Amino acid sequence: MAERIGGDALRVTRDVGIGATDYPSRVTRHTLRISSGEPDFVRRVEELSGEDVFACYQCGKCSAGCPFTSGMDLLPAEVLRLLQLGDERVLSSRSPWVCASCLACEVRCPKGVDIAKVMEALRLLILRKGETGLTWREIPPGVPQIALVGATRKLTP
Amino acid sequence: MSNEAKAFIAPRASHVARHAADKSPSRVTRHALPYFPGCALKDQARGFERAAQAAMERLGYELAELPRWNCCGTVYSLSSDDLMRHVAPVRNFIRVQELGERRLVTLCAMCYNTLRRSARFVSTDPERLQRINAFMDEEPDYAGGVEVLHLLQLLRDEIGYEEIEARVERPLYGLKVAPYYGCMLLRPREVGIDDPDRPETMELLFEYLGAEAVDSPHKVECCGAYQTVANPEIARERVLEIVGAAARRGADLIVTSCPLCTYNLEHHQLSVPGDASHVTGDKSSTRHALPVTRHVIPILYFTQLLAFALGAPGEELGFEQAAVDPRPVLAQRVGG
Ligand code: SF4
Ligand code: SF4
Numbered sequence: 481m482a483e484r485i486g487g488d489a490l491r492v493t494r495d496v497g498i499g500a501t502d503y504p505s506r507v508t509r510h511t512l513r514i515s516s517g518e519p520d521f522v523r524r525v526e527e528l529s530g531e532d533v534f535a536c537y538q539c540g541k542c543s544a545g546c547p548f549t550s551g552m553d554l555l556p557a558e559v560l561r562l563l564q565l566g567d568e569r570v571l572s573s574r575s576p577w578v579c580a581s582c583l584a585c586e587v588r589c590p591k592g593v594d595i596a597k598v599m600e601a602l603r604l605l606i607l608r609k610g611e612t613g614l615t616w617r618e619i620p621p622g623v624p625q626i627a628l629v630g631a632t633r634k635l636t637p
Numbered sequence: 638m639s640n641e642a643k644a645f646i647a648p649r650a651s652h653v654a655r656h657a658a659d660k661s662p663s664r665v666t667r668h669a670l671p672y673f674p675g676c677a678l679k680d681q682a683r684g685f686e687r688a689a690q691a692a693m694e695r696l697g698y699e700l701a702e703l704p705r706w707n708c709c710g711t712v713y714s715l716s717s718d719d720l721m722r723h724v725a726p727v728r729n730f731i732r733v734q735e736l737g738e739r740r741l742v743t744l745c746a747m748c749y750n751t752l753r754r755s756a757r758f759v760s761t762d763p764e765r766l767q768r769i770n771a772f773m774d775e776e777p778d779y780a781g782g783v784e785v786l787h788l789l790q791l792l793r794d795e796i797g798y799e800e801i802e803a804r805v806e807r808p809l810y811g812l813k814v815a816p817y818y819g820c821m822l823l824r825p826r827e828v829g830i831d832d833p834d835r836p837e838t839m840e841l842l843f844e845y846l847g848a849e850a851v852d853s854p855h856k857v858e859c860c861g862a863y864q865t866v867a868n869p870e871i872a873r874e875r876v877l878e879i880v881g882a883a884a885r886r887g888a889d890l891i892v893t894s895c896p897l898c899t900y901n902l903e904h905h906q907l908s909v910p911g912d913a914s915h916v917t918g919d920k921s922s923t924r925h926a927l928p929v930t931r932h933v934i935p936i937l938y939f940t941q942l943l944a945f946a947l948g949a950p951g952e953e954l955g956f957e958q959a960a961v962d963p964r965p966v967l968a969q970r971v972g973g
Binding site (some may be wrong): 527528529530547548550551577578580581582583584586587594596597599600601604613614616617619620622623624625626627628629630631633634635 | 675676677680681682708710711712714715716717718745747820823824825826829833834857858859861862863864865866867868870871874875878896897900904
């Protein structure tokens with residue numbers, strides 16, 4: 481069952497056998513725009529990442545293999561799609577901040593898109609404005625420095 | 638080679654030669670390899686290094702710590718305009734160059750990945766290298782060409798598993814070991830030590846040591862990495878999936894090559910309370926809203942298992958820092 485929840489977003493309800501479960505999902509119906517007039521932020525993402533976001537043909541393989549989707553509001557393929565559409569909602573998505581640069585998507589994309597680089601570029605657009613993606617909480621004892629340095633490098637300006 | 642470097646390598650290399658001589662008179666090797674420890678191996682993962690040295694001595698090699706090494710940067714920058722992030726790795730390559738060496742051995746998977754990617758990045762573009770050299774005007778220029786290796790590659794490709802098997806003193810018969818690769822040994826493909834989806838480097842090593850390798854679908858999936866400080870719930874979800882899968886397949890131990898994987902696997906598996914009625918995952922997540930069972934599996938570094946099989950005594954195995962003591966299960970399956 482699918483119901484519209486605003487704009488082009490659909491809420492799809494599926495029965496997965498262990499009781500009906502709600503899967504929030506945004507299914508867009510636009511066709512791929514072929515033009516050189518993308519908004520600035522899309523060009524900036526392409527520059528920073530060195531990736532062509534229009535190479536993505538929405539197969540969904542990146543989303544299928546990403547181990548972090550349970551914490552994401554947009555699946556990796558959806559992030560790519562919104563970039564193709566120049567949709568600014570991608571800039572306020574939580575997904576780049578949950579991405580752990582694990583590269584599971586990168587090794588599997590049949591179009592050779594390095595999605596992790598796109599995620600990093602989206603973070604950098606925000607971080608370079610001086611905003612942070614990390615609020616320090618209490619650090620559990622024994623956390624190795626590599627976790628602290630890694631988080632600081634990826635998630636803070 | 639500079640005098641400093643010679644003085645650095647000489648005393649312990651002779652020790653290795655002596656050791657090799659009384660282990661096997663036919664072996665006249667005295668291989669001293671420049672080795673990059675990284676910060677975690679001097680702190681939370683001391684056993685990883687201790688056991689590596691013990692194992693390598695028994696194989697006739699010496700891991701000679703790189704003089705004046707500095708942090709590798711931990712995570713590789715994925716941005717195209719971030720040349721600064723390559724300065725730290727390149728400084729280390731200059732140290733290798735000063736020794737007159739071409740290779741740098743790493744143990745920590747994160748150091749391996751960051752250094753190896755950086756070595757590739759700067760060597761594929763002379764202009765980049767020139768800009769970095771110009772920036773570090775207090776250092777001699779880096780000429781390129783340093784090869785970053787992971788110890789597993791050295792064991793597999795240079796020493797060879799048959800050679801290792803011949804030196805096993807405590808075969809691991811009856812022990813079920815689940816290798817956990819995580820991300821940094823395998824991805825991206827250009828720097829991976831094995832097939833990113835179906836690696837078998839560790840499986841084969843453990844089989845040559847006499848153990849049974851337990852395959853698990855999550856062995857190449859991320860443990861949560863540094864998200865453990867930003868989004869600990871997600872890291873926890875990852876770990877419970879990884880540990881649960883290995884446990885259900887009967888693993889006695891999980892073996893890693895990364896101090897952050899080890900921390901995550903240890904810390905989050907122990908966060909599950911004793912009763913099985915517990916439910917994991919945040920409320921908005923449907924995927925993991927299943928009861929979780931508490932599994933408590935020792936997490937070891939591959940060097941510890943290797944050193945153990947090669948007969949290294951307890952004090953050289955560095956088990957003190959393990960959150961779950963591996964000694965009972967090792968004693969039970971293999972015998973002290
Ligand atoms: S795997 Fe590649 S082509 Fe497929 S949806 Fe993801 S980015 Fe697009
Ligand atoms: S790199 Fe990021 S987006 Fe890609 S699979 Fe890993 S967590 Fe998901």
